[in-house]
Amino acid sequence: MAPSAVLSENVSFLPLNHVECDLKMNADVVVTEFNEVPFGSPLERKRVYIPPTSMLPASTRLQKMIHETNELIVCPGVYDGLSARTAHEVGFDALYMTGAGTSASRLGMADLGLATLADMRAHAEMIANLKPNGAPVIADMDAGYGGPMMVYRAVCEYIRAGVAGFHLEDQVLTKRCGHLKGKAVVSREEWFSRLRAAQAARRDMGSDIVLIARTDALQMLGYEECIERLKGARELGCDVGLLEGYATKEQARAAVKTFAGWPLLLNSVENGASPLITVDEAREMGFRIMIFSFASIAPAYQAIKATFQKLKKDGVLGTKGEITPRSIFAVCGLDDLVEVDMNAGGKMFASGV
Numbered sequence: 001m002a003p004s005a006v007l008s009e010n011v012s013f014l015p016l017n018h019v020e021c022d023l024k025m026n027a028d029v030v031v032t033e034f035n036e037v038p039f040g041s042p043l044e045r046k047r048v049y050i051p052p053t054s055m056l057p058a059s060t061r062l063q064k065m066i067h068e069t070n071e072l073i074v075c076p077g078v079y080d081g082l083s084a085r086t087a088h089e090v091g092f093d094a095l096y097m098t099g100a101g102t103s104a105s106r107l108g109m110a111d112l113g114l115a116t117l118a119d120m121r122a123h124a125e126m127i128a129n130l131k132p133n134g135a136p137v138i139a140d141m142d143a144g145y146g147g148p149m150m151v152y153r154a155v156c157e158y159i160r161a162g163v164a165g166f167h168l169e170d171q172v173l174t175k176r177c178g179h180l181k182g183k184a185v186v187s188r189e190e191w192f193s194r195l196r197a198a199q200a201a202r203r204d205m206g207s208d209i210v211l212i213a214r215t216d217a218l219q220m221l222g223y224e225e226c227i228e229r230l231k232g233a234r235e236l237g238c239d240v241g242l243l244e245g246y247a248t249k250e251q252a253r254a255a256v257k258t259f260a261g262w263p264l265l266l267n268s269v270e271n272g273a274s275p276l277i278t279v280d281e282a283r284e285m286g287f288r289i290m291i292f293s294f295a296s297i298a299p300a301y302q303a304i305k306a307t308f309q310k311l312k313k314d315g316v317l318g319t320k321g322e323i324t325p326r327s328i329f330a331v332c333g334l335d336d337l338v339e340v341d342m343n344a345g346g347k348m349f350a351s352g353v
């Protein structure tokens with residue numbers, strides 16, 4: 001297939017041998033699939049609307065980052081609206097919605113398989129839609145919340161929610177955080193059924209949501225079994241592999257080598273089961289996506305606890321002067337929202353806010 005080419009505004013048809021590409025990425029008149037026009041055939045009118053890259057679905061933007069670059073995509077873990085807004089403020093290419101953080105913030109519960117599909121989907125939908133065309137969100141899908149039918153439904157729901165990618169693991173349904181002891185996994189075949197159901201859902205929905213196959217088998221069944229499981233997942237057409245809880249840096253490096261050409265994701269959990277691997281090291285090893293599950297729940301807990309202790313002891317919070325109600329609301333889109341109101345002719349904010 002010929003590459004997509006954007007033609008100048010007033011040209012709507014061209015014979016194959018006359019294609020002059022004007023590669024203006026933001027134009028909205030494009031001609032694709034020139035090879036459908038046989039050489040020398042009558043001119044064929046073909047207009048296809050292709051939105052600018054920034055307006056493509058988040059899943060497509062994530063797919064492009066994975067397949068059209070060699071960059072390591074660094075995703076801070078976010079667990080609520082404010083942490084997601086903060087990640088947007090600092091500027092990341094993609095975000096990760098942690099299941100552990102969702103469970104902690106939405107339910108106040110430990111990461112023990114208690115969050116339901118409804119909890120996870122609602123949370124993911126809010127986070128993925130904070131900003132129009134914001135950075136794509138990869139979300140945790142745990143063990144899929146049931147059998148293949150339920151996995152199918154979960155993937156459809158995540159697609160409707162605007163999630164760009166998700167990981168689906170081989171733990172038993174009463175799962176636990178990958179960095180706790182005593183994990184149990186289902187058989188290869190059972191996990192592959194989950195992955196097949198996920199594939200079927202994205203095919204039926206016409207979606208390119210990024211499917212990340214995660215194995216937690218290391219603790220129970222060893223490294224070789226993880227490699228076999230991930231090979232099976234790759235054969236099933238999963239986009240990315242995730243081996244949870246590498247015991248050593250050598251294992252991490254070896255896995256990337258084994259799967260050269262198939263992107264691997266690294267989950268960094270400081271003080272978890274794995275050695276600390278920095279972004280630079282992960283990039284050098286060849287990982288393609290790196291998530292930091294605890295990037296916001298750990299510091300949030302530390303800061304909130306320290307502040308509560310100060311309040312108890314000194315009777316004040318000690319918040320820095322630059323942190324005002326307005327500055328927090330600005331992180332949460334205050335100025336954009338006011339602009340929407342003013343542009344629409346609203347008067348409520350004319351004298352400022």
Ligand SMILES: C[C@](O)(C(=O)O)[C@H](CC(=O)O)C(=O)O
Pocket residue numbers: 077097098099100101111140176177178179244267269272293294
């Ligand atoms: C990645 C993870 O699924 C998450 O929910 O963020 C967790 C993180 C954690 O609890 O350490 C996991 O690794 O299982």
